[in-house]
Amino acid sequence: MYSRLLCVCLAAVTVMAADPVVEDCILTGDKKSASEQAVLNRLAPLKHKRFDTTVQDGADSYTYTFVVCGGVQSGDKISNDGLVQNKTKTQEITVIGRVNDTHVLNGTDWILLIYKSGDKYDSHCDKEARKAMIMISCNKKTLADGFTIINEQREKMSECFYLFEMDSSVACPIEESHLSVGSILLIVFAVLIGIYIIGGFLYQRFVVGAKGMEQFPNIIFWRELGNLVADGCDFVCRSQPRSSETAYRGVGDDQLGEEPEERDDHLLPM
Template identity: 75%
Template structure:
């Protein structure tokens, strides 16, 4: 008896759960879900439950399309409906697609969201369920805007669809950093150098009490280091000693020095 009661409760709970409307997009594909599709839904997370509307004139009638990103348009009248069509001035509502039958894919700068399992056509497309395709194009200037209907393809015997488009920065590719490894190292070095100079200056001035050039951190070390660098550069870069004598001197008259005047007065007779 207890086993039968347990089975009955389990069946009732399962049926109750099946009747409950979902609150988020449910991807198609059975038990295995695509990791790529789940990642795309995560990209659209800032748009979830946001509502967008578009109106189109067909002859004397106006139709309004209401689209919610992974959310229900109206939980009371249209369970799991993510995109609906309503005739202006009428209470008639047609479900174009439901969020519990979702497919999503993307390209370089666009994301395509599919809502399937809409209300069946009355006189078109062999009475198949309606389907919505929402093209989300890259636009860095808006989070989500420009929702419009492009076309309703219903002149086929199957695979009919509604095509919509909208703009969103979420469809834009991630911008890659243009900084190279060398640039990053230079920035880090510049930051460390600035911290060293400013911190050392403040320490020397307010803690040690140094004045003038003595406020520069480790001034004695840097002066000696500068001298060593200058000596090393002088030794390595000069092609000959700073003051060198000419190895060979000519014997021209212009190079002969004045001979000392000979004093031979002592040879003269007295």
């Protein structure tokens, strides 16, 4: 009974965690494709990161705050405002785009993130809702940098937008690495050698109780093998034969000097 109740609770928690929250980018449209979601998932390293840029427009200055798939925090409250404009003098906040109306496009080395459903224009663009377009270009040297505003297109009757740009490595194409058969064999061979040396060392030290060089596994075998290899290399690679030792030669009669003639006249009787 208790196990069933626990399973039901865990399932409920899992379902609640799987539901999209207001702070996350929510793809909208008639048809949601898996490819759009895959592009959106590439922005995961930037999720909830905050970027600011300030521009001067005549006597007024504006600060734009952008949060990747997250709401701009206002005091203790977190909303679904993904990109906002703050007028410096009056501290007037205008929402340019919201994360609960997100669209995404991508190319070879860029990602275009679009926040729609911003605050409506007062008189421009037929009073339609504002829209923010953030062009994220590939730059392998940085995770995210260079957030700036390019321009605001509001002279049309519809489809007006704010255009921003920034650099990020998440927009770069994914490079697939392919290992050759030889590389895989070398990696496996290196791993096996490492296991042999480390495992043998631990066995010799803690089980056998060896010390010093004797801790190396099969040290006698490797010493003999080294000697055999050295002898083989010496036999194959030596350019001149070794000088043979002087052979023993017996002394012949012709090598003996003439013995002095012995005078034995003194032995004869007088």
